Amino acid sequence: MRLLLVEDDDHVAAALSAVLGRHGFDVTHARSGEEALQALLPGDRSPFGVVLLDLGLPDQDGFEVCGRIRKRTTTPVIMVTARADTRSKIHGLNLGADDYVVKPYDTGELLARIHAVARRIPHQESAPGRSRAPEGDANVLSLGALTIELPNRRVCVDGSAVALTRKEFDLLALLAQRPGVVFRREQIISEVWRTSWEGTGRTLEVHIASLRAKLRMPALIETVRGVGYKIVVPVR
Incomplete structure (x- = not known):
């Protein structure tokens, strides 16, 4: 997932970008509100899945930036700021922010909140290597030889059905909906x-291990040591 980080402190941005990168995010850093707005395309064509927005920006207040972002695009916005008072939280959410995280924060919690807001919004990005089938059906995922039909919980490899348990299917479907994301x-x-x-x-x-064996695609699910797992789209 591509993510826009709006943060004027280069040291903070570099550290957070490194962490996000290790978890599969492609981070673009904007140092000001105007720079952030220029990076966002209007309407539903935004190249980013989520915006992380600091409020203490050099050119304009982050609240103003959030309001302008919301008029421009439906891309989810998470305010990440040291302002911990309840009035600021309410004001930010009323302006259209999807979540509000107070610094200092736990990195695991921030990652969970990013994934949570991304799940609530229809996915706007076209993940590399993944296509929808047939004819753009959002309920069918296609990754190389692998096809996952979400409504009827059917999985096929090269057209042949593969029998999975309930948890195996749920696990595969979760990973497959965000190829490349850890x-x-x-x-x-x-x-x-x-x-x-x-x-x-x-x-x-x-x-x-069972999924790798049943799908006969051992390289499909990659272990990211010390973190978790991700889907690697096979090259045919």
Whole structure:
């Protein structure tokens, strides 16, 4: 996912960009409100999945920038700021921000909030290597030889159906809807198993191994050491 980071402090932006990059995000850094607005295309053609917006910008207040962004595009906006008072939070959300995160924040929480707001908005980007089938059907994912039909929970490889368990399908569908994006182990466990990470890690590893074996595409799901897993779109 491409992400626009609006932050005037280069040191903060560099550190956060590095973390986001390790988790599969393609980060563009804007140092001012005007620079951010120039990077955003009007309407539904925004090249970014999410905007992280600091409020203390050099050229204009972040609240003003948020209002101008919301008039320009539906791209989700997360305000990331040191302003912790309730009035600022309410004002930001009323202006159209999708979420409000107070500095200092936990990186894992910020990542979870980014994924959460991205899920609530229809995906605007065309992920490299992924196509919709047939005829742009949003309920069918196509990744090389792999086809995933979401409504009837059917998976095919080269046209042949592959029998998956309920959790195997849920796991594959989660990863496949964001090819190239790294999903943290904790996030996968939370979304697929609806529980916390503790004691469930081995279960996730077993399901990943089973998917690789059943799909006969061992390189499809890549392990990102120390972080989690991502889908790698096969080159045919």
